[in-house]
Amino acid sequence: MSEFILAVLLALVAMLANGEYLLGSSMLSRPIVTGTLAGLVMGDVVTGVTIGATLELAFVGNFSIGASIPPEMISGGVLGTAFAIQSGTGPEVALALALPIASLVLVVKNLGFLFVLPPFVHKADRYALEANSKGISRMNLLGGFFAVNLPIGLMVGIGYYLGSPVIEKLLDVIPKFIMNGLTIAVGLLPAYGFALLANMMLKKGNWVYLLLGFALVVYLKLSVTGITIFGLVIALILVGYSSFNGGNGNGSKGKPVVEGGFNEYDEEF
8 A cells, every 4th residue: 555545544544533523522532542543554453452552541641621732642643653553663662753743733733723713613603693503513513624623634644644754764763772761661651641540530539439449359359340340330320320211310210300499390380
């Protein structure tokens, strides 16, 4: 397969991963997904999954919170995986390439938010004044496509097409001690990613769940799958399991009860 076709396919992978603007939070943007798809395009799914899993651990705490926007992990995951497979190297090179690529593309993404998206937003405001819901939806889709989806797809495709020979030459001149350092970093960054995630989870009110998980592993010798099942059951109980089958967690089926107020489903007043 030619380099041009590979570049086009990788660009489409990046645009699909950015499809969360259209499809909602589908987790298509996560490195484990983009790495697998990039590996499929490059003809080495196993390496793609391996690199994607490594990058996923490094980016595990990579979420946008308020005005804080993390590095653009889609482009970093796709290009990092593609370059690593194309050069025949491992996750350490993919990680070394993914982080600077993600930071660079974030600049372009922010420029899209600042200069490309506002006209679509203002047009959507005018449609809102006219009560034109179809126009609002159209501006939402077009704004996301032209401000984020298309630019990132172009950057990934052009970056791979122009950058693969440069990357090969760069890898040839990198000293071995630097590559060894990157290998060590691959082992440390997943731990850092877990620490970022744990920092959000380790709250005073969560200690009882951590204690329960510890007890299940130490005394009952449960596997990770068993712990996951227990966690799922506890989560369903906490959110009200009956809400998943038509109830609302208080024994009534499909009839919301408002304490101290009017129940719209009551036939008697």
